[in-house]
Amino acid sequence: MPISYMLDSARERLITTVSGPIVFEDIRDHLETLRKEQNLGYAELIDARTATTSMLSSADILRLADLARPAVGQRACGPRAVVVNIEVAFGMVRMLGILLTEHSNLEVFRGLDEAERWLAGFRPVEGA
Numbered sequence: 001m002p003i004s005y006m007l008d009s010a011r012e013r014l015i016t017t018v019s020g021p022i023v024f025e026d027i028r029d030h031l032e033t034l035r036k037e038q039n040l041g042y043a044e045l046i047d048a049r050t051a052t053t054s055m056l057s058s059a060d061i062l063r064l065a066d067l068a069r070p071a072v073g074q075r076a077c078g079p080r081a082v083v084v085n086i087e088v089a090f091g092m093v094r095m096l097g098i099l100l101t102e103h104s105n106l107e108v109f110r111g112l113d114e115a116e117r118w119l120a121g122f123r124p125v126e127g128a
Helices: 026-038 057-071 087-099 112-120
Strands: 003-008 012-019 043-052 080-083 106-109
Touching: 003 026, 012 026, 012 087, 026 087, 043 112, 057 087, 080 087, 080 112, 106 112
Parallel strands: 012 043, 043 080, 080 106
Antiparallel strands: 003 012
């Protein structure tokens, strides 16, 4: 599977790795897994530097936003820091973050250190 994650209990954070070609269904399934396992409240560091997003379209980003709004709206959602190194991926994640502004705190970064510093500014969401 191109998306895998683990819970870092010490930092109360999900560490997610995204690799290879990514399609809408991969992200949808990841979101659904987090929802079912009641992990949406944790902050999430998403390392997508080895992912390729050429299979994602702007229409897919709109579909993801539509899918994510009710999932994150059901309970508090922790912040998401997505690290990418491809410009088109940066733009796609940025667009998703803007679409989810009222529902979630999602930011895109080009480096892990910057993403880690940003996440360190958040307290765990109650009930995570």
